Amino acid sequence: MRINLQVLSLRFVALALGALLAVLVIGSIEAIARVGFASGQFSGGAGLVEAGENSAAWSSWQLMPLTAIPAPSPVPVVPAPPNRLPNRSSRPAARPATPTPAARSATPTPAARPATPAAPAVSGYQPRQQIAPANPTNYGDRVSHDVFGRPVNNAPIIVLHETVGSADSALELFRAAHSDESRQASYHSIIRLDGTIVYVVSPEKRAFGAGNSAFKGPNGLEAVKTHRQFAPSVNNFAYHISLETPEDGEDNQTTHSGYTDAQYQSLAWLIARTPVPVERITTHRDVDQSESRMDPRSFDGNKFLRLLAQYGDR
Structure with missing residues (x-):
């Protein structure tokens, strides 16, 4: 052969x-x-990625750098009294807090630090962290000029929300593509009942968390119009954090059993990592201009502020 x-x-x-x-x-x-x-450009599956404290690749998801906000400059405002964070006993506005469509405007309202006993030290607290990027249709860029070409440079605020449904149902909504702009919505982060922080939109981006909204600061109302078809909102200078609603709150009632200790601890831990002063921490209810939002219902503002105080003066 x-x-x-x-x-x-x-x-x-x-x-x-x-x-x-x-x-x-x-x-x-x-x-x-x-x-x-x-870059968040993926689809299918609801899998989450664990975000470790030492994960440099995701460090921008764990902070709210001031570089994400345009340089300071005065914005014409209408004088208005400052808002307060609600206590558990306060009754929310008229309707519950479903994630709002993609309106782009106003800022959160100030909250006075209560003269109550300090909470136990939380310096060693470390929450579990996950990453579940929203679909790019559900967030946008922070802009330096409004739709009329006027420069905007509001100081950052933090707006507190609740999911009304489960955290997973909110994530499913945010991770789906929405061509209809009226359905586009997102938060920057969600805190589960067990205290796990889920990062959804990078802080450098503009989450669509509070349409038709304005922050009542010491100089009056603050809001930015970023879309000609939508009302001004706080979204351009807001960082949106939502607390997962307990099961007894998934309805239209004005109150529910409240949030877990782990959620309050994780909320304080997360906000302590930002440069936002307590006077610029507010709620969806307080920034809402439609008088239809009341989240976060049953939120204990004093408990949160006591925990936040453990991280030092802001």
């Missing part, structure tokens, strides 16, 4: 080239997948 060495050599070369090509293709797919996930 004669062996054709030339044919064998050609076959060997073909096999080697095929294996090399397969390695290159697989490597390219993995690289694309990594880039796509890092």
Whole structure:
């Protein structure tokens, strides 16, 4: 039997080239997948990625850098009295707090620090953290000029919300693409009942968390109009945090059993990592201009402020 060495050599070369090509293709797919996930451009599945404290790749999700906000400059405002964070006994406005459509405006309202006994030290507290990026249709860029071309540079605020449904149902909504702009909505982060913090929208981006809203600061109302078809809102300078609602609150009642100790601890831990002063922490109820939002219902503002105080003066 004669062996054709030339044919064998050609076959060997073909096999080697095929294996090399397969390695290159697989490597390219993995690289694309990594880039796509890092930018939030992926679809399907509700899997969450754990975010460790030492994960440098996600450090921007755990802070609210001032660089995300345009440089300071005065904005015409109408004088108004400051708001307060509600206590558990306060009754919310008229309707519950479903995530609002993509209106882009106003800012949160100030809250006075209560003269109540300090809470136990929480310096060693470390919440579990996850990342579940929203679909890009559900958030936008922070802008330096409004739709009329006027410069905007409001100081950042924090707006507190509640999910009304489960955290997972809110994440499902935010991770789905919405071509209808009136359905686009998101928060920057959600705090589950067990205290887990889920990062949804990068703080450098504008989450669509409070349409038709305005922050009543010491100089009056603050809001930015970023879309010609929607009312002004606080979204351009707000960081939106939502607390997962307990099961007995998934209805239209004005109150529910309240939030867990773990949620309050994680909320204080997260806000302590931002440069936002307590005077610029507010609620969806207080910034809402439609008089239809009342979240977060049954929120104990004094308990939260006592925990926040453990991290030092702001």
